[in-house]
Every structure is written in C-alpha cells, then in structure tokens.
Amino acid sequence: MYNDNGTQQFNPSSYGFKTTQVLTCTESDYLIESIRAEIRKTVPPEQFDQWFSRMEISSITDNSITFAVPGDSIKNRICGDYLEFISNIVYKLLHPSFEIDIISVEKPAITTQMQLHPKDNDISHANASSMNIVSPSSINKRYAFENFVVGACNRMAHAAAVSVAGSPGYAYNPLFIHGASGLGKTHLMHAINNFIIQQGRLKTFYLSCEHFVNHYISAIQSNNMEAFRKFYRNVDVLLMDDIQFFENSCGSREEFFHTFNALYNDGKQIVITSDYPPESIAYMEDRLVSRFKWGLVCGISAPSLETRAAIVEKRAAAWNIKVSHESAVYLAENIPGNIRELEGAIARLSNEAKATNNAVSFDFIRKVSREISGSKKTVSIEAVLGAISKKFNVSVSELLSKRRTRTVALPRQIAMHLSRKLTNMSLSEIGGYLGGRDHSTVIHGDETIIKKAGNDKNLSFIIQKLEGELLK
Numbered sequence: 091m092y093n094d095n096g097t098q099q100f101n102p103s104s105y106g107f108k109t110t111q112v113l114t115c116t117e118s119d120y121l122i123e124s125i126r127a128e129i130r131k132t133v134p135p136e137q138f139d140q141w142f143s144r145m146e147i148s149s150i151t152d153n154s155i156t157f158a159v160p161g162d163s164i165k166n167r168i169c170g171d172y173l174e175f176i177s178n179i180v181y182k183l184l185h186p187s188f189e190i191d192i193i194s195v196e197k198p199a200i201t202t203q204m205q206l207h208p209k210d211n212d213i214s215h216a217n218a219s220s221m222n223i224v225s226p227s228s229i230n231k232r233y234a235f236e237n238f239v240v241g242a243c244n245r246m247a248h249a250a251a252v253s254v255a256g257s258p259g260y261a262y263n264p265l266f267i268h269g270a271s272g273l274g275k276t277h278l279m280h281a282i283n284n285f286i287i288q289q290g291r292l293k294t295f296y297l298s299c300e301h302f303v304n305h306y307i308s309a310i311q312s313n314n315m316e317a318f319r320k321f322y323r324n325v326d327v328l329l330m331d332d333i334q335f336f337e338n339s340c341g342s343r344e345e346f347f348h349t350f351n352a353l354y355n356d357g358k359q360i361v362i363t364s365d366y367p368p369e370s371i372a373y374m375e376d377r378l379v380s381r382f383k384w385g386l387v388c389g390i391s392a393p394s395l396e397t398r399a400a401i402v403e404k405r406a407a408a409w410n411i412k413v414s415h416e417s418a419v420y421l422a423e424n425i426p427g428n429i430r431e432l433e434g435a436i437a438r439l440s441n442e443a444k445a446t447n448n449a450v451s452f453d454f455i456r457k458v459s460r461e462i463s464g465s466k467k468t469v470s471i472e473a474v475l476g477a478i479s480k481k482f483n484v485s486v487s488e489l490l491s492k493r494r495t496r497t498v499a500l501p502r503q504i505a506m507h508l509s510r511k512l513t514n515m516s517l518s519e520i521g522g523y524l525g526g527r528d529h530s531t532v533i534h535g536d537e538t539i540i541k542k543a544g545n546d547k548n549l550s551f552i553i554q555k556l557e558g559e560l561l562k
Contacts, residue, residue: 124437127430128179154189165194233280241397246388251278255285258359262386269390272428275363292326299335306342327359392540398422469512490525506535
C-alpha cells in the first residue's frame with residue numbers, strides 16, 4: 091500500500107517501527123537489497139539471476155511480508171523450493187518471525203529502459219513479444235555516479251564509466267570492467283544506463299549474459315532469429331553483465347560475436363562486465379577476447395580499509411544514520427565480505443536502531459557488528475597458520491619470521507588474507523601475531539592476495555579449498 095507521496099505504509103511493531111511510521115521507498119530498496127545479498131551467499135549466480143533478481147517487496151504488515159515476482163513459474167519455484175530459506179533470511183535480518191507470502195505480478199514482455207517506437211524502429215512490440223523475451227534484471231534507479239564511492243581500487247573504472255555515459259560510442263568502446271563479485275561493477279553499469287536515460291536521447295538495453303543465452307535459445311526454438319537479431323542490433327547502448335557465463339554456450343557466443351560487430355561498426359556503445367579479465371575467461375574465442383580489448387579494459391579490486399569506511403559513511407547517510415568516522419572504520423574492519431555485505435550490515439544497523447530507539451553510538455555499533463559476525467563460524471589464527479603450513483610445506487616459525495622469499499611471502503600473505511576473513515582478530519592483532527607487523531602490512535597482504543586470486547584461477551581454487559577446510 092502506498093501513500094500519495096510514494097511511501098509504502100505498514101504497521102510492523104515487531105519490526106521495530108511505531109504503528110504510525112512508514113517504510114520509505116529508499117528503506118524498502120535497501121531492505122530488498124539486503125535480502126538479495128543474503129540469498130547470493132548461498133544460491134549460485136545463475137539460479138539467483140533466474141529466480142530472485144526481480145523479486146520485490148509488495149507489502150509488510152505486523153507479522154507478514156509479501157514479495158512480488160514476475161510470473162507464476164517463478165512464484166511456484168520459490169514457494170516449492172525456497173520459502174523456508176527466504177523465511178530464515180528475513181528472520182536473520184529483522185529478528186521477529188514473519189509469515190512469508192509470494193505473489194506473481196504479470197509484467198509486459200519487455201520491462202527495460204529501452205523505448206520502442208514504431209515510427210523510428212523496425213521492431214514492433216508484437217515482434218518482441220513473439221520472441222518470448224523475458225524481462226532482464228531490473229535497473230536499479232538508486233545506483234548513480236553520485237553515490238558511488240571512488241577509491242584507488244575503482245578510480246579508473248569509475249572515470250571510464252562516466253566518460254562512456256557522457257559520450258556513448260566515442261569515449262571507450264567497448265568498455266570492459268572486471269572484478270570479483272560485490273565490488274561495484276553492476277553499480278557502474280546501472281549508473282551508466284540511468285545517466286543516459288536521463289538525457290532522453292538514446293535507447294539503452296541492460297541484461298545479464300544468462301538472459302542473452304536464454305533469449306537466443308528461445309529464438310532458435312521459435313524459429314525467430316531475424317527478430318532476435320533486429321532487437322539487439324537496434325539499441326544505441328548495450329550493457330551486458332557477467333559475460334563469463336558465455337563459457338558453455340558456443341552458439342550464443344557466435345551470435346554475440348556478430349551482434350558485437352554490428353553494434354561496433356554502427357558506432358553503438360557496448361559495456362561489458364565479468365568476474366575475470368577477457369583473457370582469463372575459459373572457452374572464450376580469441377576473436378572475442380581481442381574485440382573486448384579494442385576499447386578499454388579496467389579492473390576493480392577489493393577496496394582498502396579507508397574506502398570501505400567511506401562506503402559505510404555514505405550508505406549510513408542514505409539511511410539517515412549518523413556514524414562517527416571511528417565507528418565507520420570499525421564496521422569496515424569487522425564486517426567480513428564484499429560491499430554488498432557491508433550494505434546489508436548498514437540495513438541491519440538501521441533496523442536495530444529503530445527497534446531499540448538507541449542512538450548509534452560506537453558501543454552500539456560494536457554490539458551489532460558482533461552479532462552479525464557471530465552468525466558466521468570463526469576460525470583461530472593458529473588453525474589458519476597450521477593449514478597453510480601443511481599446504482605449502484612451510485613451517486609456522488617461517489611464516490612468523492622476517493624472511494621475504496617468495497616461498498614464504500606468498501603463504502604469509504594468504505595467512506593474512508584468511509586471518510582477516512575468518513578470525514575475529516583486528517588488523518593490529520593479526521599483524522602482531524604474524525611477527526610483530528603493523529596493520530598496514532596486513533592490509534597490503536590481504537589486497538595482494540585478492541588481486542592475484544582474481545587473475546590466477548589456480549591460486550583462487552587453493553584459497554577456496556583452504557577456506558572450506560577451515561570452516562568445516
């Protein structure tokens with residue numbers, strides 16, 4: 091239910107709001123983003139994109155939350171396989187038990203920012219509908235350049251995205267942004283789209299790689315490849331997320347190759363994101379890799395502690411939560427995971443503050459941080475060092491020593507990375523344990539491993555295996 095001013099009304103006393111309070115659109119956005127962030131931790135990316143990426147909050151009452159999804163097939167799948175899973179996530183974020191309901195909301199076949207006008211396009215709505223094109227991932231209006239926190243980890247990608255949005259087809263074409271999940275790639279994609287749409291001059295189309303593959307398969311089955319090709323080649327700006335999912339789809343890669351050529355030759359802008367650099371995507375043909383490098387390839391690495399703290403401050407401000415710099419640094423240091431998990435922590439902090447009417451003091455932030463971190467199994471630093479010592483055949487005493495040879499330095503940096511991620515120790519405590527090093531050394535070691543793992547699948551696999559063994 092919505093007021094005339096666009097705010098969603100509910101009466102959730104158990105949620106921590108007074109009965110006269112309303113949930114604003116901003117708060118609703120953050121709540122569903124927090125729920126999605128929790129879902130992503132468990133559900134594989136392709137399943138998340140198919141079943142949960144378009145799930146929205148329809149309404150909230152004293153004891154229930156209703157989610158809306160596009161279509162009966164998605165509703166039936168979630169109700170059949172994921173209802174208890176969603177209920178547990180809602181309980182984790184909001185504490186009280188809520189009854190979960192899923193409703194289906196039918197949407198037009200195309201619900202993107204692309205505007206199709208028969209007078210200036212050779213694709214009609216009927217043609218698009220006959221292709222059975224499902225709605226791609228929704229554009230998030232909240233993602234803008236203004237609320238993207240810029241640091242050394244993402245400065246080039248941000249600057250390139252701003253340039254592309256200002257001069258599509260001219261600045262960098264294509265623009266290829268790569269980096270691990272949850273570091274801001276999709277934020278920049280949505281920001282580009284939103285900026286161009288505000289100008290009102292060009293047709294944009296944003297979708298995931300998986301949606302392109304699904305559209306391709308649908309067009310083959312319906313014998314409607316001509317409409318498929320016209321649809322994609324008629325856009326002015328094509329933004330494709332997670333292109334690494336092309337790995338196992340030879341036919342759709344071939345079709346994308348020709349779509350890429352057609353758009354590029356017509357001066358249309360192409361923006362692509364991936365978890366990996368072009369040359370590291372398995373099964374990607376050299377001809378596509380070379381085209382990805384025609385424009386600009388730039389990476390986003392894990393943010394530094396200072397950038398994470400700035401993200402906390404900016405996200406908290408969006409929630410109208412005042413936090414000191416000291417508190418922001420504490421959250422940045424003690425909330426593990428990527429930026430999405432930091433955003434989820436801010437949403438949780440807001441809920442806790444409203445529920446208890448507490449001022450957001452440093453002590454209160456520390457309490458909430460411990461509760462959030464406590465939901466995950468923690469590991470001792472002794473266990474981390476023991477596992478690494480066994481894996482790399484390096485003694486614990488060598489890991490604690492001042493030696494800097496590669497055979498010792500790399501395992502030591504992995505120890506810093508895993509200790510920061512899996513233990514409850516602060517940066518200073520980790521550095522002190524590892525031979526009396528300071529916190530900046532631990533940060534450097536952690537960031538070095540994250541960067542190396544992003545470019546080296548073998549190292550990434552080793553770290554994931556170590557982490558899995560430690561968390562058993």
